[in-house]
Amino acid sequence: MSAPVVILSHPQLGENIGAAARAMANFGLSELRLVAPQCPWPNERATAMAVTARALTDEAKVSATLKEALGDLELVFATTARERGVTKEILTPAEAARRMRRAGDVKIGILFGNERAGLENEEVSLCDAVITIPTAGFASLNLGQAVLLAVYEWFRAADETASSRIDHGPLHRPPTRDEMFKLFAHLEHDLTESGFLFPPNKRDGMVRGIRAILHRTRLTYQETQTIRGMLVALTRGKYRGEKKADGDS
């Protein structure tokens, strides 16, 4: 399955073309097409803004008409900010992305209009469906932002990154139950000695509350050792004092 082609119709600002290229590269798209750019082309500002995605601007295909730019594509979405007079299916970027992924091995395009005027109705009429990005109140996304959100959704629709993870790394394995039990025993011993677990009839509830905190933090083995080291340091003077007192008595 190949990534969608991004087509910018009559773009005015090199910065936006460069921002589009950078957004595309971040999400695995590589083919950029320009229809009748309104700025000089090639364009220094586009190259500067593309940064590491420079290959995309260097290799962008330029055509004189939209029909030429769309000719070989099999499924094309037109991105518009506002409602159109044309009765056409309007999709969220997420829904459009799901359809792109479901479409299988077809050549897909996502079309964006000019910065000031957007897409003309004539241009929209050459596309299968419309993408409109939902926003809070009056939409004022610029061209680079609109491209970013559309290509992000395409990537996201197939992304398998765990929604939550902790990168323990080789030195940061989770502790075994026994290692947690040793931490509990160490802490509970010191808290008993120090008189914190008082009165005796509250002791068990207090202990369970403290164990819950330690479980909730999902410690690494290394961190259980750090806490035990902290306990040793915190109680060192105290025990010495007590031992001395004991010895004196």
Place this chain on the structure above:
Amino acid sequence: MSAPVVILSHPQLGENIGAAARAMANFGLSELRLVAPQCPWPNERATAMAVTARALTDEAKVSATLKEALGDLELVFATTARERGVTKEILTPAEAARRMRRAGDVKIGILFGNERAGLENEEVSLCDAVITIPTAGFASLNLGQAVLLAVYEWFRAADETASSRIDHGPLHRPPTRDEMFKLFAHLEHDLTESGFLFPPNKRDGMVRGIRAILHRTRLTYQETQTIRGMLVALTRGKYRGEKKADGDS
């Protein structure tokens, strides 16, 4: 439930601060805080880039230290591009957004680092969890793009826009079944007259195939009338011709 605060630590470029403000306004966030900006502040480029979100840059609170900027917040996410040495929970922007929505009425912050260096480990250590935006290969999102994707996900997590819709408008109501049946009858009559529905034993299957096309297009009432008008126009000369022929015979 109030929208999250966005905090930019040591931002270098006014353009990025303005782009962040514009992204925020598009998705319903209004409070921007800056920690020790490295560019002159107030900043013309920030204002120019913010466009309609100028109020956010005008009213941005500036503080000297991150601790000062985070002091009143109850849940803070640090956005980083790459793995950190620190063992900390790493979330996708989507998962972080779900947690923000679930957290209820707490004051939330999303923290972004300096353009070149990102967030320092010391800064990350003041936050509850980390957001890392999944990308294809080497991540090279700029600051404005990272803010856009994070605030978009916050908006998206509670957005109820229909994933697909057709805006029929008052003049574009869907046809009743009867109106569709009239269109079918009109078309099938003309296709019979013209000899298209041939041979007779294939007729029923052909008719069903044509009706399926017409259903799939989800026509408006107006469009059914347009098609019938097209049929009248397309067959006008033809029937006249036939009638003349008939009259001659």
